Amino acid sequence: MMLRISLLLMLLVQLTRTQTMSKTIIDFCSPSDPNSCGPGGKCVELSLGNRCECPSGMMGRKCRRPCQDVYKSCARWKSEERCHWARPISPFFADNCALSCGQCRNNGKQLALALPPILDNIEWFVGRWEAKTSAPYRFPEPMSGPYKEILDVQISEVPAFDRPPVNISIRAESLDGTDVHVEFGFLTSKPFHEDTGFVETNKPDSGDDLVSIELVSNTGLMLIEEGTVRGTQIRLETKYKKAMPGIYRNELVKSKRMFNLISPTALEERVVTIDSRGVTNKWLKRYKKVFDYMTDLIPTPVGKKLQ
Numbered sequence: 001m002m003l004r005i006s007l008l009l010m011l012l013v014q015l016t017r018t019q020t021m022s023k024t025i026i027d028f029c030s031p032s033d034p035n036s037c038g039p040g041g042k043c044v045e046l047s048l049g050n051r052c053e054c055p056s057g058m059m060g061r062k063c064r065r066p067c068q069d070v071y072k073s074c075a076r077w078k079s080e081e082r083c084h085w086a087r088p089i090s091p092f093f094a095d096n097c098a099l100s101c102g103q104c105r106n107n108g109k110q111l112a113l114a115l116p117p118i119l120d121n122i123e124w125f126v127g128r129w130e131a132k133t134s135a136p137y138r139f140p141e142p143m144s145g146p147y148k149e150i151l152d153v154q155i156s157e158v159p160a161f162d163r164p165p166v167n168i169s170i171r172a173e174s175l176d177g178t179d180v181h182v183e184f185g186f187l188t189s190k191p192f193h194e195d196t197g198f199v200e201t202n203k204p205d206s207g208d209d210l211v212s213i214e215l216v217s218n219t220g221l222m223l224i225e226e227g228t229v230r231g232t233q234i235r236l237e238t239k240y241k242k243a244m245p246g247i248y249r250n251e252l253v254k255s256k257r258m259f260n261l262i263s264p265t266a267l268e269e270r271v272v273t274i275d276s277r278g279v280t281n282k283w284l285k286r287y288k289k290v291f292d293y294m295t296d297l298i299p300t301p302v303g304k305k306l307q
C-alpha cells in the first residue's frame with residue numbers, strides 16, 4: 001500500500017514536472033533589473049514566471065495596471081477553487097482574477113473596464129492623444145491642409161473566448177474646418193510569451209510581440225497594419241488596404257509607420273510612404289497625452305468588493 005502511494009506520488013511529480021518544462025513561462029519582471037516592477041515594486045521569482053509584488057492597488061508589468069479582475073467569471077471561478085488548484089499549472093487565474101484570488105487589493109477603486117494582462121505590453125499607448133500639424137501630411141491619407149487630431153486609444157470589453165483588443169478612434173480636422181477624417185478600429189496584440197493553455201514544443205526562448213491595427217475610415221478606406229511591439233515602440237507595415245472604387249487616390253504601394261513613446265505623456269508617429277509613381281514621403285508627428293485612462297478609477301461597485 002505504502003509503495004503504491006509513493007509510486008503514485010512519484011508519477012504525479014513527474015507529470016507536473018514535464019508539464020512545467022514545456023509550458024511557456026511568462027516573466028513580468030526580472031530580479032536583475034531593479035526597474036522592472038516600477039517604483040515601489042519588487043520582482044518575485046516564481047516557477048511559472050516572475051511576478052511583480054506591487055504597491056497596494058497595483059499589479060502587472062511595471063506595476064502600472066490597477067488591481068482588478070478581468071473576467072466577469074472570477075467570483076464563480078474562485079468558488080470553484082480554481083485559484084487554488086490551477087496555481088501549479090498556470091498563472092492564468094492569479095493574473096486575470098487577481099482580486100478574487102487574493103493576489104492584490106484594489107483599495108475600493110478600479111478602472112471601468114479592466115486592461116487584460118495580455119495587453120500589458122501596450123499599456124503605454126492607451127490614452128487620449130492630441131496633435132497639431134503645420135503640414136497636410138497624414139496617414140492613411142493626406143488632409144487638405146494643416147490639421148489637428150485626436151487619437152483615442154481606449155480599453156474595450158474583454159470577449160469571453162477571444163483575443164482582447166483596445167479600441168481606437170481618430171478624428172483629424174483641418175485647421176480651416178473644411179476637411180474631417182475619422183477612423184475607427186481596434187488594436188490587437190499577440191505577446192510572444194502568452195499563456196495559451198496549450199503545451200508548446202520547440203519554441204525559441206525569445207521573439208517579438210505581434211500587433212495589428214485594423215481601421216475603417218469615413219473616406220471609404222479599410223486598412224490592416226501588422227507589426228511588432230518592443231518596449232515602448234510599435235512598428236507597423238500596411239498589409240491590406242481597400243478603397244471604395246471610383247475615388248481618385250494617389251495609390252500608396254508601401255507604407256510603414258512607427259509609434260514611439262518619448263516621455264510618459266509624449267508620443268511620436270513616424271511615417272514612410274511610397275506611392276505608385278515611386279515618390280517617397282516621410283514625416284513625423286508629435287502627440288501629447290491629454291487624458292490618462294489608466295488613472296481614471298471609479299469606486300468598486302458595492303457587493304462586488306471581494307476583500
Ligand SMILES: *[C@@H]1O[C@H](CO)[C@@H](O)[C@H](O)[C@H]1NC(C)=O
Nearest residue numbers: 152154155156157167168169
Ligand atoms: C471603446 O469601447 C468602450 C467600451 O465598449 C466604449 O465605452 C468607448 O467609447 C470606446 N472608445 C473608443 C475610442 O472607441
